[in-house]
Amino acid sequence: xxxxxxxxxxxxxxxxxxxxxxxxxxxxxxxxxxxxxxxxxxxxxxxxxxxxxxxxxxxxxxxxxxxxxxxxxxxxxxxxxxxxxxxxxxxxxxxxxxxxxxxxxxx
Amino acid sequence: xxxxxxxxxxxxxxxxxxxxxxxxxxxxxxxxxxxxxxxxxxxxxxxxxxxxxxxxxxxxxxxxxxxxxxxxxxxxxxxxxxxxxxxxxxxxxxxxxxxxxxxxxxxxxxxxxxxxxxxxxxx
Numbered sequence: 001x002x003x004x005x006x007x008x009x010x011x012x013x014x015x016x017x018x019x020x021x022x023x024x025x026x027x028x029x030x031x032x033x034x035x036x037x038x039x040x041x042x043x044x045x046x047x048x049x050x051x052x053x054x055x056x057x058x059x060x061x062x063x064x065x066x067x068x069x070x071x072x073x074x075x076x077x078x079x080x081x082x083x084x085x086x087x088x089x090x091x092x093x094x095x096x097x098x099x100x101x102x103x104x105x106x107x
Numbered sequence: 108x109x110x111x112x113x114x115x116x117x118x119x120x121x122x123x124x125x126x127x128x129x130x131x132x133x134x135x136x137x138x139x140x141x142x143x144x145x146x147x148x149x150x151x152x153x154x155x156x157x158x159x160x161x162x163x164x165x166x167x168x169x170x171x172x173x174x175x176x177x178x179x180x181x182x183x184x185x186x187x188x189x190x191x192x193x194x195x196x197x198x199x200x201x202x203x204x205x206x207x208x209x210x211x212x213x214x215x216x217x218x219x220x221x222x223x224x225x226x227x228x229x230x
Contacts, residue, residue, distance in 0.1 A: 001170075032214050032215075034216040034217075036154075036217075042222075043203055043205075043220035043221065043222060043223055044154065044220060046218050049210060049214060049216040050212065050213065050214040055218070087153065087154055089154070089217075091214055091215045091216060094167050095156055095167075095169040095170060096156040097156065098153055098154040098155070098156070100153045101153045101154075
């Protein structure tokens, strides 16, 4: 199985801050990487697919980069509604696997 | 607007079989563009992919569960189902159904999810 490792596991930040979350795959996955946002008690929601493509309706302050094994999710200016847990998922090969999550909370 | 809704028992006894159905509305399950999948999340933990099924019944399972899991589809009812046998406390989780789409240019993601249903395994 491809292991997905996110860092940090948690981060505290303030409204307006720029935040970067990284995701590393244990083997090359090309650009087949998805980022999800999950709020408490809710299902995950797609933010970014194919490593860099913004899902329709997602604010442009979210962006993704990377290919191969190393990927990043950047939120350029945090808004109150962005405090949530973020997961990466590799969509290169079965079984699909997720990172352990990064919890973003208010400083 | 596509909606997915899980239904099933909230409580299952150890060693018994967990069965959950996902009802799809606002769109047809009978499309070659999509797969239909199950993902679970133990309380306070991360996401685990269980498996997917196509409208024609082609399946892919997580090898960690393969001996215990069956996913089936009923296109006449616009539903698909999860069956997990010989459950233990480790199978306690929120179970989500989701649509997996095939993206133009390659790649795939789970773009539409049900609200999830908590299944507790306990005697």
